[in-house]
Amino acid sequence: MQELDSLYPADKTDCYQLIHSQLKALLENEPYVIPNLSNASALLNGALKNINWVGFYLIHNNELLLGPFQGKTACVHIKIGKGVCGTAVLKDETQLIYDVLAFPGHIACDSASRSEIVVPIRVDGHIVGVLDIDSPITGRFDTLDKEGLEEVVRILEQSCQWKEYSQL
Template identity: 65%
Template sequence: MTQHSTTNYRALQQQLKGLLEGEHDLIAILSNASALINDHLDNVNWVGFYLVKNEELLLGPFQGHPACVHIPLGKGVCGSAVSEGAVQLVDDVNAFPGHIACDPNSQSEIVVPIRRGGSIIGVLDIDAPVTHRFTETDAQGLKDVVTIIEDHLT
């Protein structure tokens, strides 16, 4: 079942810029960003961040049900986003080789790498309870959101 996004990414980006103005603390930025993104996106069941720490991804600020705490780099959708250095847009997580099922209700997922100083320091991870939730429009809009976050990580 295809669910098309009606997210106004321009409005989301403007609100995020205002919300983060003058803020440079990573946890504060990611906490407010996860809440704002969750408020703007329809038909999602988890919005959050994983941060690279000790050669793995460690759970960071999020909105949603409890989640996996540790994800090996290169494993699952989030770990693949880090190892490939690219957005992962997965229409059906059950068809993704090595998918890590933190929430059995999640059916599709998008993951966007976050960089600081040229290195990937984490990912934005969003899950949806339906397949085919995310589009290329979502991918571009969320990449632009991540760029705003990266600009505040000095």
């Protein structure tokens, strides 16, 4: 059986192009948020190298609530403004954290995590959740990851029916 690592290009730009096309195919004619986020997290987990957690948090009752993910067990509730995920919501911008140990207020769901990237998901100008990815390697994420993952989120924003989530 062929290893998953060998199915995805080593070049990040090429890898993200493949991820984007695969995600679009997975989401085609499927409007439901939870199945789509589940498949997106599985796709990213299989495609991205050197990560130890990938998943989504959705806004519910003015906090982030754990959604579909791949990896070890995770924090269920995160307050807006707390940790990297809550900061991404508060600042309404992607957080690319080189070293989570140097991030004030970092929430360590997995003590092995050393770097993190969090991309807000927006619908009708409002944040409805975030894509969160952790790595056990300091400095794992860069601007190519930021651009590639922001496009992943744009694809999800456009492909899903967020109506029930945009009012939470």
